[in-house]
Amino acid sequence: MLKKLSKENMGASNLGWLESRFHFSFAEYRNPKNINFGALRVLNDDIIHPQGGFAKHPHKDMEIISYVVDGEITHKDSMGNEKTLKRGEVQYMSAGTGVMHSEYNLSKTEDLRLLQIWILPPQKNMQTLYGSHRYKENERQNRLLNIVSSLKGDAKVKIHQDIEIYVSETTQEIQYSIKKDKQIYFVQIEGESLINEQVSLSAGDAMEITDENLLHVKPLGKIHFLFIELKSEF
Template identity: 55%
Template sequence: MLEKIDKDVMHVASRGWLTSRFHFSFAEYYDSKNIHFGVLRVLNDDIVAPQTGFETHSHKDMEIVSYVVEGELTHKDSMKNKETLDAHNVQYMSAGTGVTHSEKNDSESLYLRFLQIWIYPDKNNLTPNYGSFKYEKKDFVNTIKHIVSPLSGSASVKINQDANIYASLLEENATLSFELQEKRQIYLVMIEGVMLINNMEVSKYDAVKITDELTLSFKALANSHFLFIEMASAVSDVDYF
């Protein structure tokens, strides 16, 4: 089953320096029926103005992945990591027992757009950890690139949860397919473009919840950029909330 979440029903917050599209309850936006999807707790599509950003703040017991869409993201944390990442780069932070960090757009003229993804860890009170991988645009063209996996997986970035993240740049009229195992589900985000997913049309900023499907077909009606999180479909709220 494919359930489309139209961009027009999503909560968008604007703070002048920041515009955020919230896929799930976050900050001032609360909907008791839209807290999470499986182990996926937060997905924010953030646009950050030049010379601004998120000042130092704290996190605990969360696997946090950032995927840079355009511009540059500069990260600095209490583990003494400092790094600047650009388009298609992936950043990972396991907050564990507690960590502080800042995320800035240090550019003097360019806007930063990135997806901020929070996933519940498989256990609490882990030792904080940080990592990243600098993918290039060519790595994503007309293929589904596996960018994040569990610790037992094969992706370059690994997290403490049974969840995988994939991204793709699909050129107009190109097609791809993806096979799911039983009892797995997907949350997909359209970053750019227009695409058919099993004949359902989705466009920029839309999302799709995918359950009880074994095969997905993708066809780009225009150059399309998308990302999806694949995870187990049976998650007990008792384990996470």
């Protein structure tokens, strides 16, 4: 089943320095019918304006992935990590027993756009992890790039939960065989696509894909997308 989620129907916030689109209930956007999709608890499409950012704040019992779409993000945390990442690069943090961190756009002129993805861990108080990976542009051109996996998976970025995250920038059709007992949350980051020859998505839209064996993405021009494959039951 394909369930299109139009960006116009998502939660939205504008704090001046931060513009957000909330795929699930978050902050002031409250929808009891839209809390999570399996282990996927939060997906925020954020634009942080120059010199803006999130001051130091705590997280616990959550696995957090930041995927940079445009601009640069600078991260600092209570474990002593500090890093600046650019388009297509990934930062992750499994805040098991608790972590303090901050995220800023230190540019004076350029906006930062990123997808913030929060995954519920398989259990509480798991080992705290932090890392990042500087994926290269050609790794995701006209093919799928597995950017995040479970600890048993093959991606350069690994978290505790049983998920896979893929991205692509492509002008070519992409096919992916959905694993048994898995479902997909698909995000159209840029451009327009036709999914499984049935439903079209525009930039900012999303889709829940359940009880399907195949994902077929047909670009309508150049596109940039991300999808998360996770257990159907959680």
